[in-house]
Amino acid sequence: MAKKLGLKERYALMTRGLDWEPSYQPLDKLFPYDSYEGIVIKDWDAWADPFRLTMDAYWKYQAEKERKLYAILDAFQQNNGQLNLSDARYLSAVKLWLQGVTPLEYAAHRGFAHAGRAFRGAGARIACQMQSIDELRHAQTQLHAFSHYNKFFSGFHNFAHMRDRAWYLSIPKSFFEDAMTAGPFEFVTSISFAFEYVLTNLLFMPFVSGAAYNGDMATTTFGFSAQSDESRHMTLGLEVVKFMLEQHEDNVPIVQAWLDKWFWRGYRLLGLVGTMMDYMLPKKVMSWQEAWGIYWEENGVALFHDLARYGIRLPKHHEVAAKEKNRLTHEMWTVLYQYGNALGLHTWVPNDEELDWMSEKYGELFTSMYRPRLLHLRELEQRGERFFNNRLPMVCQVCQIPVFYTEPDDPHVQCVRIVEAAGTKHHCCSDGCADIFNREPMKYVQALIPPQQIYRGEAGGARDIFEYGAWLHLERDVDTGEYRGSPDQRHWQAWQQQHKATPADAA
Amino acid sequence: MSVKHLGPAYEYPSANREEAYGGDINFYIRWERHLMFACPAAYRAPVAMPLSEFLEHMLKPDYAAHPDAARLDFSRCVWKLDRAPWQPDFARSIADNGIGHMSYIEFASPGLDGLHGHGY
Amino acid sequence: MADKVFIALQNNADAQPIIEAILADNPEAVPQESPGMVKIDCPWRLVVRRESIEARIGREFDLQELHVHLISLGGNLDEDDDQFTLAWTR
Numbered sequence: 002m003a004k005k006l007g008l009k010e011r012y013a014l015m016t017r018g019l020d021w022e023p024s025y026q027p028l029d030k031l032f033p034y035d036s037y038e039g040i041v042i043k044d045w046d047a048w049a050d051p052f053r054l055t056m057d058a059y060w061k062y063q064a065e066k067e068r069k070l071y072a073i074l075d076a077f078q079q080n081n082g083q084l085n086l087s088d089a090r091y092l093s094a095v096k097l098w099l100q101g102v103t104p105l106e107y108a109a110h111r112g113f114a115h116a117g118r119a120f121r122g123a124g125a126r127i128a129c130q131m132q133s134i135d136e137l138r139h140a141q142t143q144l145h146a147f148s149h150y151n152k153f154f155s156g157f158h159n160f161a162h163m164r165d166r167a168w169y170l171s172i173p174k175s176f177f178e179d180a181m182t183a184g185p186f187e188f189v190t191s192i193s194f195a196f197e198y199v200l201t202n203l204l205f206m207p208f209v210s211g212a213a214y215n216g217d218m219a220t221t222t223f224g225f226s227a228q229s230d231e232s233r234h235m236t237l238g239l240e241v242v243k244f245m246l247e248q249h250e251d252n253v254p255i256v257q258a259w260l261d262k263w264f265w266r267g268y269r270l271l272g273l274v275g276t277m278m279d280y281m282l283p284k285k286v287m288s289w290q291e292a293w294g295i296y297w298e299e300n301g302v303a304l305f306h307d308l309a310r311y312g313i314r315l316p317k318h319h320e321v322a323a324k325e326k327n328r329l330t331h332e333m334w335t336v337l338y339q340y341g342n343a344l345g346l347h348t349w350v351p352n353d354e355e356l357d358w359m360s361e362k363y364g365e366l367f368t369s370m371y372r373p374r375l376l377h378l379r380e381l382e383q384r385g386e387r388f389f390n391n392r393l394p395m396v397c398q399v400c401q402i403p404v405f406y407t408e409p410d411d412p413h414v415q416c417v418r419i420v421e422a423a424g425t426k427h428h429c430c431s432d433g434c435a436d437i438f439n440r441e442p443m444k445y446v447q448a449l450i451p452p453q454q455i456y457r458g459e460a461g462g463a464r465d466i467f468e469y470g471a472w473l474h475l476e477r478d479v480d481t482g483e484y485r486g487s488p489d490q491r492h493w494q495a496w497q498q499q500h501k502a503t504p505a506d507a508a
Numbered sequence: 509m510s511v512k513h514l515g516p517a518y519e520y521p522s523a524n525r526e527e528a529y530g531g532d533i534n535f536y537i538r539w540e541r542h543l544m545f546a547c548p549a550a551y552r553a554p555v556a557m558p559l560s561e562f563l564e565h566m567l568k569p570d571y572a573a574h575p576d577a578a579r580l581d582f583s584r585c586v587w588k589l590d591r592a593p594w595q596p597d598f599a600r601s602i603a604d605n606g607i608g609h610m611s612y613i614e615f616a617s618p619g620l621d622g623l624h625g626h627g628y
Numbered sequence: 629m630a631d632k633v634f635i636a637l638q639n640n641a642d643a644q645p646i647i648e649a650i651l652a653d654n655p656e657a658v659p660q661e662s663p664g665m666v667k668i669d670c671p672w673r674l675v676v677r678r679e680s681i682e683a684r685i686g687r688e689f690d691l692q693e694l695h696v697h698l699i700s701l702g703g704n705l706d707e708d709d710d711q712f713t714l715a716w717t718r
Contacts, residue, residue: 008709037514051705054692062695069696184512202700206636206665213664221664225638229698236705243704286662300702303631307704307716336546373624374544381573392570394547395536395612405546413627415538417548419591419612425522426590426610428536428548441511446522453524456534456552 012053017046020123032121038184041249045122048244051236059131063138066226070142073222078149084500087215087283089154089493090484093346094208094281095147095220096156097273100345101173102204103143104164106227108177110136112188119185128237129189135230142226146219154489156345159474163345166460167473168396168403168451169273169337175401175448176270180263182444186245187259193238195263195316197231198304202296204274205231211278211286239304246311253312262440264316265433269400272333279330279359280351288362290326297322318433324409327363331371336405338378339390342477343470347484350379370412387483391466393452397430398445399437404430422446526609531555533602533609537567540616541627544574548612555603559596576620588614630671633703633714639666643697645684646676653680665699674703676712 006014023031035042076082086092110133117129151157164170180191209224242260245252275289287295297319305315338348351359356375360368381388394403398420408416418435420427422442429435438445454460461472475481479488511518526533533555538548549570553562563582571577587594589605590612596605607613622628635650637643639661647666651657657670668674681689691712703714 008707033514038512051707052692052695053707054695058692062692065696202702206667206700207662210662210664214662225664225699228700229695232698232701233695235701239704299632300634303633303716304702306631310717332546339546370624370626373626374628377544377623377628386573388544388573390545390570390573392545393550395550396547403547407543413541413543415543415546415548417538417612423520423522423525425525426612427522427524428610428612443518443520444511447520449523452550453534456550457524457528 008053011055012050015055015057016050016124016127028121032119034119034185035121038186039255040186040245040252042122042245043248045125047247048122048124049240050124050128051240052233054131054233056127056131063135066229067138067142070222070226071145074142074146074149074219077146077219077222082216082218083150083153084496085216085218089489090347090349091215091217091281091283092150092154092156092489093348093484094212094277095150095217096346097277097281098220099143099147099157100160100163100167101170101273103140103147103160104170105173105177106136106139106143108174108181109192110134110140112177112181112192115181116185116188125241128240132193132230132234132237135227135234139223139227139230142223146223149219153492155476155487156347156480156489158480159345163473163475167345168340168343168401171401171449171451172273173270176266179266179444186241189238189241190245190256190259191263191266193234194242195238195260196267198235198238199264199297199301200267200271201228201231201235202300203271203292206296207287207292208274208278208282211282211284214284214286215282242308243311246308246313250312257313258440260313261317262437265318265431265437266400268322269402269430269434272329272402275330276333276337280334283355285355285358288359289330290362293322293326317436318431321409321431321433325406327366328371328407328412331359331363331367331374332405332407335374335378336394336403339388340394340403340466341482342389342391342466343473343475343481345473345475345480347482347487347489349484350375350382366412382483382485389482393455393466395428396450396452397434398427398448398450399429399434401448401450402430404428406430524610529609533607533611535602535607535609535611535613537613537615539571540614541620541622542571542574542576543622543626543628545571553602555607556601558599558601559605559607560598562602563598576617576622579620580617582615584619585615585617631716632669632671633674633701633716634667634669635674635676635701635714636665636667636699637697638699639664640697646681646694646697649680649684650674650676653677667700670714672718673713673715675714678710 113129113133113136117126117133120126147157164174180188205224205228209221212220212224242256245256279289337344341348356372360372378388396403404417406416408414416431418429418432420429420435420438423446429438455463455469460469463469463472467477470477470481484490532552534552536548536550587596637647650668651659654670654674657668657674660667678689678691701714703716706713
């Protein structure tokens with residue numbers, strides 16, 4: 002009997018060995034998209050997937066992951082797992098995941114299917130194909146897991162409709178559409194490297210661990226199951242970056258510009274995740290600031306040190322992220338809080354115990370600056386004057402986040418940058434976003450900015466924030482607004498009492 | 509820089525060009541040191557509207573939740589239009605004051621510096 | 629300061645012998661537990677050995693079975709039938 006093949010030989014046979022040379026079309030016509038970005042590739046065979054995962058092994062291990070996942074989802078649903086959550090406020094984070102993250106998984110599925118078709122190297126094509134299937138799996142498992150919550154809580158009913166309309170969901174949507182409308186090398190650099198390698202650990206590790214801590218067995222299980230695929234994607238991301246850098250020195254400045262752009266875009270997007278961690282997890286695992294320290298300042302920076310041998314430096318504006326790490330989530334939460342009338346999740350002022358935790362984690366700046374603001378909002382609410390800002394905000398032309406960030410060196414002043422193209426002024430939230438705009442202005446002048454769409458009459462004719470909420474299919478004060486007094490809170494309290502009642506009480 | 513692309517020229521008009529507003533304009537205002545309102549506010553208004561009418565009837569009600577709003581006197585504020593010092597004439601129209609499509613107005617109200625000593 | 633590589637695994641029963649093997653084979657590795665997971669950091673280089681895992685579980689182990697328990701990693705990866713190494717270039 003022939004000797005069993007080693008991993009490296011099997012990988013070679015099952016990837017390169019399955020490719021063929023076209024006989025009647027030139028390669029450039031067969032693969033028109035993999036050269037116009039300016040990336041020079043001399044030897045596609047130098048590409049290797051370090052995991053050396055072949056399709057047969059892929060199916061085997063993915064099937065095993067799915068069996069484990071669905072056994073747990075079944076158990077969660079059959080045992081009314083929703084009653085074991087720490088608090089129903091936690092579900093705001095889950096709603097934001099369903100509305101904002103799950104559609105990104107589906108977008109990634111589409112994007113990698115396209116990138117996989119675009120590359121002429123068989124190794125790259127197969128890695129993209131596996132990732133495309135992974136991403137579809139992530140969208141499906143998340144929908145299955147969250148569908149259970151839709152039976153009991155508000156805000157889970159119309160995510161696909163909301164994804165195309167809601168102002169806060171245009172943040173993740175525009176992020177991915179920016180990547181998908183780039184060439185295949187930029188797409189893989191943006192998603193696999195900048196987003197997945199450098200940044201998604203922040204979502205899938207501290208946040209999912211937080212889900213475990215808050216009793217959400219369903220999210221924990223799909224989250225970690227998805228992240229095991231992510232580690233393959235991250236490895237693909239690092240591989241594609243090293244591959245481009247090793248193939249030709251002319252690739253280095255192109256890759257650096259993409260890393261600058263996508264670090265900043267990814268960082269801006271992750272502000273939402275930080276806010277989920279600090280504000281929406283009733284039981285906290287780790288603050289945004291601590292997570293940023295571990296996953297970016299230690300692990301991410303180590304990665305950039307490794308790339309320094311190719312002439313790659315840390316991404317531009319990383320020092321701004323460091324300056325913002327003490328205030329980002331506090332500023333972001335008050336934005337979600339005040340525009341809560343057009344939000345498919347609830348917001349609230351944290352309780353005293355949570356404020357103490359924030360004072361401990363964020364120190365003097367929080368205690369002197371943000372804590373009094375939250376207490377002021379609490380006082381207004383207790384007087385029956387819960388604060389909402391119903392005037393539409395200025396929104397960043399690039400990241401599409403309302404322009405709320407403060408100047409890197411002065412947390413008292415909003416940071417606004419004015420850029421100009423196509424004969425019209427536009428506004429950005431930061432030097433990072435302004436740089437991205439100025440590099441490709443013709444791309445970003447096309448952006449559909451939600452408040453502008455409303456004013457132009459392109460949001461179903463909505464004339465104010467309440468009509469706009471209805472156009473998103475949000476029921477006022479059910480899906481939107483304040484948590485205290487919401488149907489979610491009332492139901493939760495009633496179920497907790499029932500759940501804890503002894504048979505004697507019930508009788 | 510321009511966008512790398514395949515095919516014909518990559519040129520597009522702004523999705524938010526002035527022509528899409530039917531004679532009105534879209535512009536933005538920030539009240540400095542009042543971060544309770546987290547973002548500069550966006551407005552659509554007719555260019556012929558007197559500035560005083562805009563400020564009193566559109567802008568001021570938006571800030572009603574702030575304790576400083578009741579004492580806000582626009583004539584005592586310090587103004588900037590598109591980042592340059594600016595002296596508005598409240599009786600004249602938005603257009604006559606030089607406010608254009610996508611203009612950005614900032615005003616400070618000396619003596620009214622927000623809550624908690626932190627410009628909130 | 630040494631740049632650290634890391635591997636994060638689900639904190640379940642099947643992963644325990646893998647975690648033990650990693651800690652035994654990498655004396656500088658430091659495990660950090662948080663709910664549901666274990667993150668193992670190690671300066672510069674961390675190796676996962678097939679034989680060390682097999683010695684603990686008493687059966688053959690294919691290193692690609694790691695995928696079922698793996699959450700995340702950081703470092704340049706090199707994998708063959710016997711070892712799975714994460715390293716940063718010094």
